Amino acid sequence: MRACDVGDVIMGRLVAAYGAPQAVKAIRSRTLPPEFVAQEAQQERPPDLTTRLHTWYARLAAANPAADLAAGTGSGARLIIPGDPEWPTQLDQLGPSRPLALWVHGDADLRFSCLKSVSIVGARAATPYGSHTAAEFGVGLGESGWTVVSGGAFGVDGAAHRGALAAGAPTVAVLACGVDVCYPSNHETLFAAIKEQGVVISECPPGVHPTRARFLIRNRLIAALSRGTVVVEAAIRSGALNTATHALSLNRHLGAVPGPITSSMSAGCHKLLRERKAVCITSPEDMIDLVGVMGEDLAPHVRAPAVPRDRLNEPTKKVLDAVPARGGAGPASIAVAAGVTLDAALSALGGLAAAGYIERTPRGWRLRKQTTSYRKAPDTLALQPPPTPEPDPTELPPPPDDLLYAGYEG
């Protein structure tokens, strides 16, 4: 693992073809198998194998695998390789960039935890809106039995992990440094909590510190481990968009949470939506709907609230619309205005009056005041208006002049 940097696809192909022990032997002897050299020469962009071998040799000479193993196991972590029972086989889709091995630290089983998992990624410099959303998603997914995979960073990552922990669910933090290195250092408590309820994993050997390149290469693991990735907040230039690209190239689901267009921290999400690369995600249920198995994890559809008026039949609605709010009108003029026959108007007026929608005045029929604002329909009979006008907390009050058409006219 020390011989090459993480994500070295040439090393990946070498190990895939000959196994790790043979690969080490070849590097030690500074001679690559001739078939491998011939094969690599046929790549679209043939790599400079001599330089690469030289680098591997120098790194291997400086490496101390026994010390790494001792440091890793000493810190409480375990090393897993492809074929182990805990190895998440979905990583095999990474092809030659599949990690050679993974350090895993924590009480949960990595493979089992990732069977039903969603990756939550986003800006480190998240806004309060982004952190709030990430935490809500962490809780919502955790409570529905989904594991949250993220990068353990500040901002969106940390909030998502904390949300999942709060829901009592396992969560997986994929680090760009050794699992015994605490980066960012303020997250020591968070990582300790994750190790108790989930796992902290890394493909980097113990003691390795993060570099820019390791963050970018780490992101492919976050995308590959889960069924889908949701970007909560991301600036136009953001590592979260890099993870999103990995998710798309692995044919995983991709979601993006919208935000105010005035926030530069949502610009990356809006770019994904605008280019139709990501699905618009407004709740954990939306995400489960996206990645879940059909018929098993379906989210309830957002539906328009029903209002009592919906239950009136068409002619009655027309008559109700034709009754004036002020003054009054006779049945004949209402029938003409509504475009129905006089008989139909008279019958509808009777029903509407009995239900309290309208009232008879000396000047004719007019609307009753309390029925001009519409609220959610109670599950009762059609012609039963709500007895008292109580404010609906889910709706902003419409301007008073418009009460009559609340919720209809845009």
Next chain:
Amino acid sequence: MRACDVGDVIMGRLVAAYGAPQAVKAIRSRTLPPEFVAQEAQQERPPDLTTRLHTWYARLAAANPAADLAAGTGSGARLIIPGDPEWPTQLDQLGPSRPLALWVHGDADLRFSCLKSVSIVGARAATPYGSHTAAEFGVGLGESGWTVVSGGAFGVDGAAHRGALAAGAPTVAVLACGVDVCYPSNHETLFAAIKEQGVVISECPPGVHPTRARFLIRNRLIAALSRGTVVVEAAIRSGALNTATHALSLNRHLGAVPGPITSSMSAGCHKLLRERKAVCITSPEDMIDLVGVMGEDLAPHVRAPAVPRDRLNEPTKKVLDAVPARGGAGPASIAVAAGVTLDAALSALGGLAAAGYIERTPRGWRLRKQTTSYRKAPDTLALQPPPTPEPDPTELPPPPDDLLYAGYEG
């Protein structure tokens, strides 16, 4: 116009087939042409023509076209019918629901104004975010030579009209009442301003007050007049979504502005995005990009800011990443860490030092403090770091621990 309610498609077909004078004559005589009756009977849902004719007759008997014309022209409006030079021919796409005529009040030419136009629709009970966005879109579209079409209501509509007026651009308000009726009454000043710079139009005769049905039917005109519609804010149950449906069925472009997922006033927009019915719109330029002619109205693409580091070549970047931030390291260990040869490392270190990225200390090479945060690249040479660290107002400051990887790791 008084004989039927607005949007009566049977009347539309009658007038289209026989002309308005013949239609009036037929209704007066209470006998529809036999071919028309036979044709209507073949409709998927054959209408009850007897009742309909009866209603038309009663309405026609109560109508006073001369008084309507006098009232309309007296208020300063003009009546246009299909075929007139000012008639916007894009309304013909409405088929039988095309309005029989339009009352137009204002100094602008309706057809000319709508040639390059965008409809901005949204909630009356808009949040400050929605009103702000609508106004910004009104200004942005107006300044780019686009006419804003909207419904003259409170909230999004009003803000969009005001934005267009502020940009000195024409704007079209499509009312659901007579053009001489001021609804909402608080918008008297706004409508007066629109009449000076644009037009207020309606298919309703003078004096007619708005009803729920007229609002919904009016919406098809807002969608049909422009090249595309953008929904700024909309609850799940909203007239703006009705306009959006009309825009889609007319094959017009549809955009939706995202907002916080915590705002119920953006839920309708998010639904359109989630169902991939609308394109995500974050600026007036996005909307122009959507509705504009290719090569003529292209919006600039949102691009990630360039940082000085982008201009370094790959081996130099690797070496820079391998240089420690604290302490120091010799060229040999940096070469091993970066995975490059010693010669390449020495050459890169020299260049990086000359450019001020790194410095030599008694303990070896290390990063220079002021180059660890990256800002927008000046348009100069690659290896020239910005001289003084000045804060970038477009980026939130990353947490201090993370300065090294600002903008990369998510």
